[in-house]
Amino acid sequence: MQVTPRASPVFQILRVAAGSALVTGAVQVLINAYLHLVRRDFIWLSREYVWMTPLGYLALFGALGAGLAVIALAYPRAIGPRVIGFIYGTLGVLSLVLLIPGLHHLAALALSVGAGTRVAAWLARAPDVRSRMMARTAVVLAVVLGGVGASRWALRARADAPASAATPSAAAPNVLVIILDTVRAASMSFLGYARETTPNLAKLGMEGVVFESAFATAPWTLPSHAGMFTGRYPSQLSTDWQEPLDAAAPTLAEVLSRNGYHTAGFVANHYYTSYESGLMRGFRHYDDYRITPRQVLLSTTLTHTRLFWAVLHTDGVLPRLKALARMDLGLESMWTSHRKEAPEVTDEFLAWQARVSSDGRPFMAFLNYYDAHLPYDPPAPWRTKFGADPGELELYDGAIAFVDDALGRMFRELEARGVLDNTLVIVTSDHGEGFGEHGLHGHGNSLYLTELHVPLVIRYPARIAAGTRVLAPVTLRDLAATALDAAGVAVEGGETGIPGESWLAQLGPDSARGSDVISEVSEGINTEPSHPVSRGPMRSLVVDSTHYIRNGDGVEELYHWRTDPGESRDAAPASAATVARLRDILATVLR
Ligand SMILES: [Zn+2]
Helix, strand or coil: CCCCCCCCHHHHHHHHHHHHHHHHHHHHHHHHHHHHHHCCCCCCCCCCHHHHHHHHHHHHHHHHHHHHHHHHHHCCCCCCHHHHHHHHHHHHHHHHHCCCCCCCHHHHHHHHHHHHHHHHHHHHHCHHHHHHHHHHHHHHHHHHHHHHHHHHHHHHHHHHCCCCCCCCCCCCCEEEEEEECCCCHHHCHHHCCCCCCCHHHHHHHHHCEEECCEECCCCCHHHHHHHHHHCCCHHHCCCECCECCCCCCCCHHHHHHHCCCEEEEEECCCCCCCHHHCCCCCCCEEECCCCCHHHHHCCCCHHHEHHHHHHHCCCCHHHHHHHHHHCCCCECHHHCCCCCCHHHHHHHHHHHHHHHHHHCCCEEEEEEECCCCCCCCCCCCHHHCCCCCCCHHHHHHHHHHHHHHHHHHHHHHHHHCCCHHHEEEEEECCCCCEECHHHCEECCCCCCHHHHEECEEEECCCCCCCCEEECCCEEHHHHHHHHHHHHCCCCCCCCCCCCCCCHHHHCCCCCCCCCCEEEEECCCCCCCCCCHHHHCCEEEEEECCEEEEECCCCCEEEEECCCCCCCCCCCHHHCHHHHHHHHHHHHHHCC
16 A cells, blocks of 8 residues: 655645645636726736736735744644635635625635635645645646736737838837826926926926916816827716727827837836726837836735735734724735835836837837826935935925936937937926815815926927927817827828827917817726716816816806916806807817
């Protein structure tokens, strides 16, 4: 009779840890793939979840296993197969049932403990044989998921080649679209702000044009970016709080890509500019989520729970214990990713530009910097640039200065490479930010100008005289039309399918009129009753020095924003004729 030697508990622990990590990871990958590919839901995970999620579980379960192994070495009888099976069975099932929407965390715990008890009994009946079986399963799954991950890598590496063989004209400039997420016009030193936040943008503006009155089409990321890329207002697009941009409207990157441009995006806002947002369409190369050990760890449900974040971000032993005691296992997937800071966005772009520059084709690149978005957390020395004990606004301004510094380095490098002067550089923001004006904080909750007025600086010596300033209101809707104009590709009714009016046409003495300065917003996923948008979808229109707002409940507001920049005196009751005229323009344009 052959006797199988009894494996030490340490081996049993490590085999079960690996097996349960890979099985849990593989099941979550299947669920994610269904949600992402079939249901088209946002899953708030890196595109590399196929290998990142299992590897994340392997790291978590493996670390726990190492701890258990140390205990088992000291007290071999303390950690038997029953304990091992219970711990990993419970954890594995808990990780997956957390994905069930609406399931109370106590119910999730009860389900998982029940499953853990069954796994404990199953493992205890034949611990050696079954732990080996789990180890073999882990190896098979690792090979399969690793293979899928590796093939995705190979595909990504090929993305540097241009999509089209079309040859752009020799004079076609590069197009560099830089979006400073959440950066409001009011915090720009080149627009008169007292703090020195943007010396490099000020220099860029002096070499090109500063639009002093530029307005976003939406007070939040996704529709605003989508509008810049397609030339359309929010209600003309599919985008919403849980809805990505669909393929209905052509994008700037698609058109330039068809015309032989190299195209790439480098984005730090993982929530609304990643591959899931639909904004990636047309870009051959797209860097969104970081590929780091931390991002791997943040690819499991356990590291998306509020419990995990509360323990991680709480200071002091007692508050940590309190957070633990609350056992809040709700998922906060949307806000969990390894943040990409400004210098990294710059470096990613510069490395790509160097790679693709050899064939002489122009490039179109889109950069999104996310440092000035909550939580404002600039590194030293920007953290204390505007105060030794910085409050929210000082941190926000410090973050803007941090981004400006990364931009300065990029412009100097492009100049050194001989690229800058043949590049249409557009720097703007997707929306502003509130710091208590109108009783509002953040963005996406109203159409007051704190959330819509954004910086806009363009440098392109071939078409723009240095030191130009434009006072007239312009809308970011016209960004794509402007880029196509500079690139020499037809707009408005031409073959591009991208509507809008070029800003470049508005610089001359007989300055042409731009598109209507319209903004829209609908109720968000974290709207509070005090937010104006909680009363329904809103629209607004800026004409000259007036700003008309139509609230969801039909109430209208009118502000003379040049003389009342804080929009504190509602002129609607006394201006019936103006209100009626602006109401008609809105109704006509957004028919
Ligand atoms: Zn944004």
